Amino acid sequence: MSVLEMRDVVMEYRLREGLRTTRLRAVDKVSFELPPGRTIALVGQSGSGKSTIAKLLMQLERPTSGSILVDGEPMQYRGARAAAYRKAVQMVFQDPFGSLNPYHTIGHHLARPVKLHHPDFSREQVADRVAELLRRVRLDEDYVGRKPHELSGGQRQRVAIARALAPEPAILVADEPVSMLDVSIRLGVLNLLAALQREENLGVLYITHDLATARHFSDEIMVLYHGAVVEHGPADDVILNPQHEYTQLLAEAAPAPERRLAELGH
Amino acid sequence: MTLKLGVGLGIAGVIVLFGVIGPLVVGNPSTVRDMGLTGPGNGFLLGTTQTGQDVFAQLAYATRGSLIIGVVVGALTLLLSSFFGIVGAFVGGWADEAFSLFTNIMLVIPGLPLVILISSYVPNKSIWLVAAVLAITSWAGSARVLRGFTLSVRSRDYVLAAKISGEKRWRILFVEILPNLIPLLASQVVFAVIFAILGEAGLSFLGLGASGSFTWGTMLFYAQNGLALRLGAWWWFAPPGLAIALFGAALSLINFSIDEIINPKLRSQTRAERNKWSVKA
Ligand SMILES: Nc1ncnc2c1ncn2[C@@H]1O[C@H](COP(=O)(O)OP(=O)(O)OP(=O)(O)O)[C@@H](O)[C@H]1O
């Protein structure tokens, strides 16, 4: 798999209020293309539909209309091609406290996707691969036996990243991966993601509120407003020369990205 | 292990042991003798009934009977409420709608009148039938609690993550969701057991219980019929009454401890501690 593309995707939620049903258009004719090795930042205010786009890409929701194309062919929801797709596209969730099962060890969280990806692996091979994944996210190997509640937020998010890398994906969707973390460790996690992205030539959809990190870590920025993409272009262009009112507002609110980054690095 | 859990398990354990081993060592509880209403001692540990039956032997058999009711109802409640609560919420869609409609109907059917109705239609009830009737009228509440919790667990990110990594549905249910429900399930079952034993005692006391078998409730019923209270034969009605109270208290203690395990906030938050904290802050 190489290219993921959304074409005129619309997602409407049906809301029931008593007997009446109303429709809420969470995603409104969104089109973009995510090639390997490229990072696209998806920026927008709360409720603008960012997570819904992530869910559509993860097959947790189906679009109301429009199409999602994988290498130019419509996405399959069943069968062998769907299984291949699920391995190729992985996700890092926003909340590191909710994305790990409190009942299971770190080892379980990493071993399951490894086993699903390599059903033929022996127990030792799975353990080796789990240890390697932990090393890749700069965690000590003896974290395998620990439970999530024994880890800090940053460590949990590293585990979540390792889990996403386990099936050797081509594309990573990161839904506000650092917004729940302490400011002091955000940059560390983002740098780790950027390093992994380069090493594996991943295509990354980086969902965020933060224009400063969006500019620093992404090639393109896509601005979402009420479900529709109102601005899409190279990162510097969008920040320095915003066209849409809403982007201008955002850019003003974060006037000096360099300073924000310096703050984060503190 | 907390003190509460220890005391609860201790009392419940003694009673269960007595119910299991007791009937094997005591004599026939129904043997009628020519020595009615003798007090404790005189060769009978807990005295005799009006017709000279050994109260201690009856208590042993009654303990076994009440425990059987508790276990059967606990198991049936676990099965029914898990099926209609957890599976419905997990599958979602029309299955959930249908299951929760059925649960709600069972919930609003008043239990006691239904039990009385069934009891009056079936003259010779075994202890198993009574247990089944109690279970059928009591699982719905648990099912609702379980459904609510399953719905919340089902939409947690770790379940979505398992789905994304391509886990099979049954594996998501049994490996990712169910373990997180175990404390809740345990507390529901313990509650069902308390309900069943008390419910059976109530039914038997009203004369609607199992016929021809001993339970704590039937013992109280016969004691009441034999005017034990008025004749001052405390050794006849006190043991089964005390057994019910002790076992109920023990299970409640266990239940509280499980609640504290589920919700650690309950454990250390006494009012005094909260106040101390707010003074400091
Ligand atoms: N399952 C759902 N049912 C109904 N409406 C939903 C559902 N999920 C999301 N929505 C609605 O869709 C809209 C977009 O939600 P979404 O979660 O994609 O926003 P977001 O951009 O990710 O916001 P945030 O930055 O706060 O995470 C919101 O108005 C939300 O209320």
Ligand SMILES: [Mg+2]
């Ligand atoms: Mg979101």
